[in-house]
Amino acid sequence: MSHQDTQSILAGKTYFIRTFGCQMNLHDSERVSGLLDSLGCFLAADPADADIVIFMTCCVREAADQRLYGQCSSCKSLPVPPSGKRVIAVGGCIAQRDGERLLSHIDNVDVIFGTQAIAHVDELLAQAFEDDERHIDTAEGDLPAATTLPWHREQPFHAWVPIMTGCNNFCTYCIVPYVRGREKSRPFDAIVDEVAGLVRCGVREVTLLGQNVNSYGRDVHGEPRFAELLRAVGETGIERIRFTSSHPKDLSLQTIETMAEVPAVMPHLQLAVQSGSSRILKLMNRRYSREDYLRLVDAVRERIPGIALTTDIIVGFPGETEEDFEQTLSLAEEVGYAQAFTFIYSRREGTPAAKIEDSTPREVIQERFDRLVKAIEGTAYAFNQHELGQRVPVLVEGASKKDARILQGKSPKNQTVHAPIPEGASLDMYVGHIVDVDVDVARTWYLSGTVAGDPR
Ligand code: SAM
Numbered sequence: 129m130s131h132q133d134t135q136s137i138l139a140g141k142t143y144f145i146r147t148f149g150c151q152m153n154l155h156d157s158e159r160v161s162g163l164l165d166s167l168g169c170f171l172a173a174d175p176a177d178a179d180i181v182i183f184m185t186c187c188v189r190e191a192a193d194q195r196l197y198g199q200c201s202s203c204k205s206l207p208v209p210p211s212g213k214r215v216i217a218v219g220g221c222i223a224q225r226d227g228e229r230l231l232s233h234i235d236n237v238d239v240i241f242g243t244q245a246i247a248h249v250d251e252l253l254a255q256a257f258e259d260d261e262r263h264i265d266t267a268e269g270d271l272p273a274a275t276t277l278p279w280h281r282e283q284p285f286h287a288w289v290p291i292m293t294g295c296n297n298f299c300t301y302c303i304v305p306y307v308r309g310r311e312k313s314r315p316f317d318a319i320v321d322e323v324a325g326l327v328r329c330g331v332r333e334v335t336l337l338g339q340n341v342n343s344y345g346r347d348v349h350g351e352p353r354f355a356e357l358l359r360a361v362g363e364t365g366i367e368r369i370r371f372t373s374s375h376p377k378d379l380s381l382q383t384i385e386t387m388a389e390v391p392a393v394m395p396h397l398q399l400a401v402q403s404g405s406s407r408i409l410k411l412m413n414r415r416y417s418r419e420d421y422l423r424l425v426d427a428v429r430e431r432i433p434g435i436a437l438t439t440d441i442i443v444g445f446p447g448e449t450e451e452d453f454e455q456t457l458s459l460a461e462e463v464g465y466a467q468a469f470t471f472i473y474s475r476r477e478g479t480p481a482a483k484i485e486d487s488t489p490r491e492v493i494q495e496r497f498d499r500l501v502k503a504i505e506g507t508a509y510a511f512n513q514h515e516l517g518q519r520v521p522v523l524v525e526g527a528s529k530k531d532a533r534i535l536q537g538k539s540p541k542n543q544t545v546h547a548p549i550p551e552g553a554s555l556d557m558y559v560g561h562i563v564d565v566d567v568d569v570a571r572t573w574y575l576s577g578t579v580a581g582d583p584r
Pocket residue numbers: 150188189301302303304338339340373374375399400402440441442471472473474475476
């Protein structure tokens with residue numbers, strides 16, 4: 129189908145897009161939205177008002193599959209849209225993993241597009257409006273094609289910037305390498321030029337994205353170039369740089385040094401530990417020990433005092449004993465995480481860990497999980513206490529969900545900060561700007577205080 133045909137079929141159609149999973153998917157959704165906007169489509173706030181309903185899916189844990197089937201099925205009861213036909217599309221990681229097999233669970237899906245097919249989603253949707261066939265594309269695709277698509281950003285002042293896709297690490301519990309393919313780095317200059325362009329458009333903060341940003345460039349140059357990239361991005365004039373995720377085995381001293389030296393790199397590091405037990409880390413194929421991880425934390429803290437360390441932790445990996453779990457608990461307390469994303473292990477068919485038998489009762493795993501969550505609440509609370517009495521520059525994102533008169537934004541350490549909008553001022557004067565806040569309350573998951581000075 130020609131571009132012109134695609135455009136004439138899709139122009140004026142409304143679309144709804146729901147995204148699950150990680151920032152990679154969030155960014156892919158922004159590209160799909162951007163592509164559809166450029167063809168004259170309009171974003172709808174509700175599936176009931178949409179000619180096109182798109183689910184961007186995640187399969188990192190099991191619950192997501194059932195949720196997707198439920199959501200697709202509930203589309204059947206929606207009223208027919210004004211155009212007379214609703215096209216349902218499933219993209220992202222479940223689409224990539226299952227392809228045509230998805231049809232055995234969902235009978236009302238028209239388009240299935242994999243993680244490397246987002247540049248063609250417009251053609252697949254247009255074809256689906258023209259006939260009653262299923263259109264499926266889960267082929268390995270071209271990374272640059274997707275990164276040159278137009279872009280519909282949720283927030284004008286922040287941008288997700290993928291620097292690489294895929295993963296080579298094959299942690300034994302994880303499905304991601306099977307659905308996102310091997311590591312592919314974007315060209316260095318393309319990333320730097322993109323950030324420079326974003327700065328010109330008024331973007332204040334970028335988050336560089338990859339499953340393991342520390343190995344950026346290895347596929348092209350034979351060795352990582354992440355530290356160089358951070359430095360070059362820092363020279364574009366962007367005010368805040370964040371990145372995620374960092375694999376501890378690849379975080380180099382050069383990168384730590386660069387983080388310390390480049391003022392725009394925020395003092396926050398997401399460094400997934402997964403477990404505090406060296407025995408479990410080995411079974412997970414993480415390729416570092418508890419001692420290696422703690423040494424790395426010391427090196428980071430020595431060079432960047434006060435940095436916020438956050439992490440991902442899995443509880444209940446097959447064969448995890450009480451002793452292994454206690455090692456995780458003690459590591460979390462020793463590191464003093466500012467935040468942690470905690471997950472109960474979810475068996476993923478096709479991964480090596482799925483073959484490991486485990487007889488640990490569900491209640492025992494749940495009880496360990498609850499203890500870990502409590503421990504993290506303690507470390508997060510303690511971390512935030514250091515901010516009491518400090519003046520913190522906050523990038524304002526909007527109003528607090530609970531109170532429209534309260535600003536909400538992020539500190540350099542990625543803490544959520546609240547402050548009442550000053551007398552006589554309005555929210556619009558602050559959103560997308562940086563403002564100082566004098567912190568006088570520090571809770572587990574947020575700080576609050578008073579605005580000091582003007583937004584900038
Ligand atoms: N590449 C990132 C890293 O290594 O830090 C993580 C990406 S993964 C999408 C996000 C998190 O999901 C992982 O860090 C891990 O804690 C969790 N995860 C992955 N597979 C899982 C599984 N089978 N069960 C439970 N949690 C899992």
